[in-house]
Amino acid sequence: MSLLLIAKNRDFSSLKQAILDRDPNIDVEVWPRVSKKERVNFAVCWNHPDKVLGNYPNLRAVSSLGAGVNHLLDDESLADEIPIARLITESLQTQMSDYVLNAITNYRLHINRYFEQKKTGIWKQFNNISKANTPVGVMGLGEMGLSVATLLVEQGYKVFGWSRNKKDIDGVESFAGNDELNTFLGEVKMLVNLLPLTDETDGILDLNLFKKLKKPGYLINVGRGSHLVEEDLIYAFDMNYLEGACLDVFEEEPLPNNHTFWNRKQIMITPHIAAITPTEEAAKVIVENYKRAMSGMELMYEVDREKGY
Numbered sequence: 473m474s475l476l477l478i479a480k481n482r483d484f485s486s487l488k489q490a491i492l493d494r495d496p497n498i499d500v501e502v503w504p505r506v507s508k509k510e511r512v513n514f515a516v517c518w519n520h521p522d523k524v525l526g527n528y529p530n531l532r533a534v535s536s537l538g539a540g541v542n543h544l545l546d547d548e549s550l551a552d553e554i555p556i557a558r559l560i561t562e563s564l565q566t567q568m569s570d571y572v573l574n575a576i577t578n579y580r581l582h583i584n585r586y587f588e589q590k591k592t593g594i595w596k597q598f599n600n601i602s603k604a605n606t607p608v609g610v611m612g613l614g615e616m617g618l619s620v621a622t623l624l625v626e627q628g629y630k631v632f633g634w635s636r637n638k639k640d641i642d643g644v645e646s647f648a649g650n651d652e653l654n655t656f657l658g659e660v661k662m663l664v665n666l667l668p669l670t671d672e673t674d675g676i677l678d679l680n681l682f683k684k685l686k687k688p689g690y691l692i693n694v695g696r697g698s699h700l701v702e703e704d705l706i707y708a709f710d711m712n713y714l715e716g717a718c719l720d721v722f723e724e725e726p727l728p729n730n731h732t733f734w735n736r737k738q739i740m741i742t743p744h745i746a747a748i749t750p751t752e753e754a755a756k757v758i759v760e761n762y763k764r765a766m767s768g769m770e771l772m773y774e775v776d777r778e779k780g781y
């Protein structure tokens with residue numbers, strides 16, 4: 473029996489060690505060096521080569537190395553009956569909430585403009601934007617969205633949330649489903665995307681959606697790059713539907729050097745770091761799920777394949 477770590481261009485030495493520290497009896501292998509493919513019973517994947525999972529006939533379960541699982545659901549070589557888990561840890565939620573709060577504060581204090589001014593030594597002040605004038609809408613109120621929304625309420629923001637099912641969260645006005653999407657958007661200036669990437673949410677951040685925000689809106693995309701129709705972001709700036717964006721995720725990662733987003737002053741770019749799973753915490757969940765899979769138990773943070781998240 474072996475546990476296989478699979479990713480393109482990733483150094484797994486510390487994760488492998490952290491797994492072994494928890495349980496030295498687990499045989500941890502790192503793709504592509506696999507002793508015998510029949511021995512692989514559990515795989516942990518991030519940015520894995522397409523269809524690679526089909527090579528392992530005795531897989532009992534797979535885990536994402538992150539909170540999102542779209543890369544696993546997209547892999548047609550993974551048989552339908554194989555359970556998929558994702559990695560959720562408390563510090564992921566804290567990191568995500570900190571990231572979003574910082575992005576909103578940077579917007580309100582014009583930090584991006586001051587970075588630009590510093591390049592040419594310009595000393596020019598702008599009035600801070602008040603919290604009252606920054607109503608926030610969080611799309612997706614799951615593990616990440618809920619903690620973001622809760623922190624923003626604590627910080628005194630007016631917060632709206634949109635999810636598939638209505639939620640009862642203190643201080644958050646909840647909207648649900650496509651019928652209530654437009655009403656939700658009409659309340660919001662600062663839009664935070666924390667949806668999972670599914671057939672229904674792919675490309676949801678488009679010109680038509682930006683048009684419905686309070687003008688000009690601001691986008692924080694921490695979900696997935698494919699939620700955003702990239703060229704529509706540029707149109708949305710040109711039409712003054714949006715005045716800026718903070719992007720952590722991209723259709724293609726790493727974002728190519730020649731991508732037009734790099735040269736846009738309105739766009740803050742971070743390299744998919746809003747919430748990074750700490751190695752020790754990842755190892756804890758992976759080992760637990762490995763043991764569960766080996767004994768036929770339900771996995772922690774198991775994904776509903778029908779829903780796609």
Ligand code: NDP
Nearest residue numbers: 539540612613614615616617635636637668672695746747
């Ligand atoms: P969850 O699965 O816990 O929550 C998903 C939320 O989205 C739920 O509230 C769900 O509604 C809602 N939702 C799903 N589909 C729809 C839809 N069609 N219409 C309306 N609402 C919908 O996910 P997490 O909060 O854990 O993570 C969300 C995503 O954030 C991940 O999939 C990943 O892509 C991204 N992420 C990014 C990170 C980064 O570093 N940038 C780090 C971690 C996550 P309901 O509750 O009603 O079912």
Ligand code: OXD
Nearest residue numbers: 537538539540747748
């Ligand atoms: C993700 C993650 O899913 O980093 O994006 O956990």
